[in-house]
Amino acid sequence: THFGFETVPEAEKAKRVYQVFENVAQKYDIMNDAMSLGIHRLWKDMLLHVMHPQPGARLLDVAGGTGDIAFRFLDYIQSQQERQRRREAMSSQTPSWQDISSSYSTEDGEGDRESSAVVCDINKEMLKVGKQKADNMGISAGLSWVVGDAEELPFDDDQFDIYTIAFGIRNVTHIDQALQEALRVLKPGGRFMCLEFSKVTNPVLARLYDAYSFQVIPVLGEVIAGDWKSYQYLVESIRKFPDQEEFKLMMEDAGFYCVQYYNLTGGVVALHSGFKL
Numbered sequence: 527t528h529f530g531f532e533t534v535p536e537a538e539k540a541k542r543v544y545q546v547f548e549n550v551a552q553k554y555d556i557m558n559d560a561m562s563l564g565i566h567r568l569w570k571d572m573l574l575h576v577m578h579p580q581p582g583a584r585l586l587d588v589a590g591g592t593g594d595i596a597f598r599f600l601d602y603i604q605s606q607q608e609r610q611r612r613r614e615a616m617s618s619q620t621p622s623w624q625d626i627s628s629s630y631s632t633e634d635g636e637g638d639r640e641s642s643a644v645v646c647d648i649n650k651e652m653l654k655v656g657k658q659k660a661d662n663m664g665i666s667a668g669l670s671w672v673v674g675d676a677e678e679l680p681f682d683d684d685q686f687d688i689y690t691i692a693f694g695i696r697n698v699t700h701i702d703q704a705l706q707e708a709l710r711v712l713k714p715g716g717r718f719m720c721l722e723f724s725k726v727t728n729p730v731l732a733r734l735y736d737a738y739s740f741q742v743i744p745v746l747g748e749v750i751a752g753d754w755k756s757y758q759y760l761v762e763s764i765r766k767f768p769d770q771e772e773f774k775l776m777m778e779d780a781g782f783y784c785v786q787y788y789n790l791t792g793g794v795v796a797l798h799s800g801f802k803l
């Protein structure tokens with residue numbers, strides 16, 4: 527075996543994961559850009575594109591770390607609202623079916639309904655960095671930060687329209703438990719969306735990706751964050767996570783419907799989606 531983490535017993539895993547993210551919190555964003563060559567931004571943009579949230583939506587972003595998904599969510603909704611206002615402004619000129627349909631949804635104030643995003647993470651240090659980022663960007667409306675465990679969420683049943691977990695679920699000790707909790711806190715009709723490293727399908731790309739993961743990532747971890755071990759853990763946890771089809775089955779077993787996935791960058795990352803009915 528390559529790495530010491532592989533033999534970590536289950537009970538130890540949560541503690542190790544906490545230490546890893548406590549260690550990397552301050553450098554987390556820089557490392558993400560460095561290790562993925564900035565591509566993690568495109569994966570996250572893709573998540574929002576597929577989600578296509580509407581004004582008024584309530585998001586819970588679990589393992590939300592430094593807030594990347596929540597920021598994109600609020601930003602996406604804001605641009606949706608601006609687009610809607612422009613349509614309204616134009617509707618006095620040439621009415622079309624689009625203007626008529628948008629006026630239905632704005633007459634009762636729906637266009638400006640409050641959307642909200644809750645970032646939930648087990649790690650205080652990660653949330654602290656996220657909050658700081660939000661302060662710097664001047665974002666506060668509709669955004670909250672909550673310390674909590676994906677396996678035991680501190681929220682009531684049927685609260686959220688969308689549950690996201692981006693590059694977080696592989697860190698959770700009992701994935702089935704986290705899926706149960708996701709199902710519990712979603713409203714009926716709500717959507718579960720997960721971004722996670724997955725199995726590269728193209729054999730040539732798979733070999734390149736292997737070389738990159740095992741030889742480049744820990745070195746970058748050492749050089750940029752002074753932390754080889756945390757980045758060894760990262761590579762190893764990616765290898766151990768179930769592949770696309772396996773995770774799809776786990777979601778179905780948990781009780782999600784219409785489960786589907788999209789491969790991003792040849793399966794380096796998969797985006798899984800499912801609904802609570």
Ligand code: SAM
Pocket residue numbers: 543547588589590591592593594595646647648649652674675676677691692693694697698699
């Ligand atoms: N979602 C963010 C992103 O995409 O940039 C952060 C992802 S980061 C790789 C993984 C996060 O999962 C860390 O912030 C870690 O603290 C969090 N985490 C690990 N185990 C968790 C658990 N059981 N419950 C909630 N969060 C957890």
